Amino acid sequence: MTRAATSALEDFRAAVRDWCRTHIPEDWRRAQTGVTDEEFVRFQKEWFQKLRGAGYAVPHWPEEWGGGMSVAEQVVLYQELATHDAPRLVLPFVSIHHAASTLLAAGTEEQRARHLPAILDGEIWCQGFSEPGAGSDMASLTTSARRDGDVYVVNGQKLWASGAMHADRCLLLARTDPDAPKRKGISYFLMDMSLPGIEVRPIRQATGESHFCEIFLDDVVIPATDLVGPENEGWRVAQETLGAERGMTMLELAERLGNGGFRRLVDLSARRGPDGTVPLDDPLVADRLAQLEIELTGLRALCSDFVSDDRPGPADASIVKLYYSELLQRMTDFGTEVAGLAAHTELRKPLSSGWESGAWVLDFIGSWEWTIPGGTSEIQRTIIGERGLGLPREPGGTR
Template structure:
């Protein structure tokens, strides 16, 4: 495995302006992507990980590359001058080029900023008040870290079954309950929280959406040590936590609808970024590890290359044209997560005993670091959370293909 970059060939479909932008991003990456970040981010402390993540986010933001999908009026910076304030800071075509080049140059991922710049931002832009946007969007650009407080011990894929409660007391809500699989919860400043405000209503009708200050009294965050030895996932326990009514997003009992804006943020440009990373560093590590003179291995590599090309094409179509069908987002999520799992499984297989002795990976990498056994274990993070593969297939069957709904189990 090497740290060399794989240059993206300038597409013949690039316009003159887009080609110029690609060269600009390529030059910036060559100068600013830390060449030794994989080594320096392996085996580091939590404090060093957080410091590196915030520094890398600041580098991207100063170049106008951290939040290219935000409206220009909120993204800020010299790059947005003269751009329609309501339009994205970078055009969709420019965002595609940006993620292609970042992936090709093996740039670190924005792990800690992910929920803030995608989930929190999309929620606030769609359903937040002016005061909420003014308070949090600039703070996110300054490094405010967010966590998603949705899933619970008995409300994962069936999220609407959540049991955390929020009862109105004057100008506040008092929240009690437990959240699970809260990625990055130990480092979070704020939380996107779903809680039940009307226990008598149908389960999707009585949920409200809140912005939760993680420094509030009554909050306890407990790390969950996972199979690869880190504690990215956390539990959040809420014991009579007071949340001001001003932190309610949207209408009371209408949080389920607001949450769709949050969940939808996972299915657009973020999937394109992940697809590009899988097709660059991930596939490159696989080729370098494989005995390509073995015809069986060569055939598998060719098949993976075809599948990655298909994934990239699907993601780009969804980004450029929008999700045309009701199941498009599920198709992309299912295809990516299961391809990731197959590819990392194959990497662990061909890597032999040596692959099974690499028990550390860079904290700022994705799910395609080249540490094959750890990557394979981590790939299950994609086939289970956010709607397990079985759930995605049900959505595709019922909403996409129009097949009859499965009978209810009494």
């Protein structure tokens, strides 16, 4: 990086830092703990618009749609937001990453013009991929979409749809050719969640939250204009969506983990416990922290390299996803160990916080989500072995 570029980046950091000091809501963690769904949604939408006004809401989008930041600028932005303990954009996450990436890569001009401005104005999206019998093996989905003139009639069930109870739209995969090979007969739709025949049921989790939902589809009529890409090519389009989940989103999550979660873990380790001891004085604790810091440095570099590469390797996205999810699990597990029995009395966490909120037991329970959605760790290892290392394909059914 040239001296001028470095200077410009430091000027940008100073501007973001000043903005954070002025605009991050005071005491938002307390205000977002134990709140109703309505209060959570209101807070998230207000925070999104505040970020949007500063140009920080969708930095990864193209410039013509309100983004245009370089990878280096995005890293600085996410570092400062994490360092200043800014709320996360939990509610719009699927909208600004998964939906936007799908529209930009495979949507029509009309679809982009309709939905990208709507997302900026607060349109909320969820993802309807997984099913009771098709989780990591997404190609086994059975939700059907039957063409009837200029519409599709959809029937089936979706599972683990994050935030579906608040969503205006859904990225939906459905089978349009039941006789085609598993990956060949799937189509991709932009489903209006207000259509008749849609029922959403929140799923109560072990943490007490209801982040995930079931979606039941009974003769839901979707206009053919809401088909993304060619009919029966939904599997290919879905790779753009999943690429967003394992790509640019990881840049933010890695910085959150390093500049937010790890700092909280160090602070926790430096506190005097009930017995008068300081965990950080224990060489085993210090060694574990050092090891985690090394792993976090590797993760952040890996994410930055991945999103900077115009032609990433066929297994790079899986490497990033696997690395992050299992590091998150190890770090929150260690946080639970250091926090001790007192951590088990924390029954709620701020709804607008990240996966590393500092409520260590709840964070650890939540970390297991990351090793399952978007392809389990086992699936990621298979992809890395086959596509990255060229190992023989794992024996099994048609894929």
